[in-house]
Amino acid sequence: MPNERLKKYLNDIVWWIPSRKLRDFIRELVDTILEIKEQNNILLNINSNLKVKYIVIPICNGFVDQLYCYTLGCSIEAFYDKKVIYDISWYNMYGKDGTGKYNRNFELLNIFNDLSFKIATDNEILIAKQFLVDASNYKNVNIINLFRNIQNEIFYLDNGFGLKMMGLSFNEIFDLDKYILPKLDNDNKKIYEDIKNCKHSVACHVRRNDYLLVNHRLYNLDENYFIKAIEKINKQIRQKLKIYFFSDDMDWVKEKLIPLVKDKYDYLAVDINDNDKGYFDFYLISNCKYQIASEGRFCETAHIFNKYQNKILITPNDIK
Known part of the structure; x- marks a missing residue:
């Protein structure tokens, strides 16, 4: 409600500005500031209450990397008892191989269409990235030992390819x-x-x-x-x-x-x-x-x- 009142006061003020372009520019600027303020308030609330909600794992690159990322997520859910959601935004932002010539398509759900799979929203990704964990710093560490070293219980787990997955094999998850x-x-x-x-x-x-x-x-x-x-x-x-x-x-x-x-x-x-x-x-x-x-x-x-x-x-x- 305070934001709505602020917008009303703003309209009363900019109404006196002769240039319509300048009025529109000021409105857009204030809207952007209010949006950033709202996102920061969300992050402050998360920071003050680290109750576990989810872990975000990014999925990118080709078919095999998609298998690895999803299997890592299943291992986390099985042995850490936490909900995993997946960031697939890479395919919209880039979606190419290293040469930039060939497409890298997100195929996982097209092929295995009944997987238990939740795609992270932009807001969930934004919040989780405030607690970024770079798994490349924990090569050959199993996931249980990794999480013992992490204080934040909501986080974004990046570069998880080097982690040892516990107990689960590809064959148990994917029936080719x-x-x-x-x-x-x-x-x-x-x-x-x-x-x-x-x-x-x-x-x-x-x-x-x-x-x-x-x-x-x-x-x-x-x-x-x-x-x-x-x-x-x-x-x-x-x-x-x-x-x-x-x-x-x-x-x-x-x-x-x-x-x-x-x-x-x-x-x-x-x-x-x-x-x-x-x-x-x-x-x-x-x-x-x-x-x-x-x-x-x-x-x-x-x-x-x-x-x-x-x-x-x-x-x-x-x-x-």
Whole structure:
């Protein structure tokens, strides 16, 4: 009510100003000041009463990071007994990969449409960010120990990828067969059946594009890495392999890798899914018996969903 009275007094005053533009400008300025004052009052009330209401976790980037963020939230709710809500504003503000070329879409609810998932409002995010906790300062710390060190019980948990999640696995939360398999189009179904009928299928994931940027790249993964990884699996299995190539740069794969394998192994370049259907590639990779990972967590996470008893994962750390 005090704000309404102030606005009335303001209108009585600015009525005498000849310029309409100046009158409108003063009104907008006062409205902005009142809005900021109201938000500050909310924050002051929160500061004076730290009763737990919620924890905000931001979700950004691609499909795999979305899986990680939601699983972290489920771990917090299971072991910390606090409500978690999610900030997905990154997809509206940016929504691109590191190159700015490819879209990063929020796919989680489109695929797993019955998840227990509450999207944080702008006001909830604003309040929580007053108590920002940067989890990158707590790498390899489990979530229970992390929260023992936090005094504020309402906060915004940023950079939570390095935290150890307690007890919950991806497989318990996300049923890929239930949700992704029915969504496969005919071309993907054919490849899926080909993989399932192959006795020794190898998913070779070649990520380039944004990981060629200097600030992203941890390894120099040229064609030699992938060939050595294939040969390492071949020595362990000693059976006929079929290599399924997945990549965001299939031209490079066809130029550099396929000429080196075509006379030794069966192979298939899976080039039917564009950037917006990367989760189809993820599902197909997870159904191969063995995985060769590039940089990033895409293939390594798909390997977690691999149900084959004698599955093998090769990462850059395994090839010297």
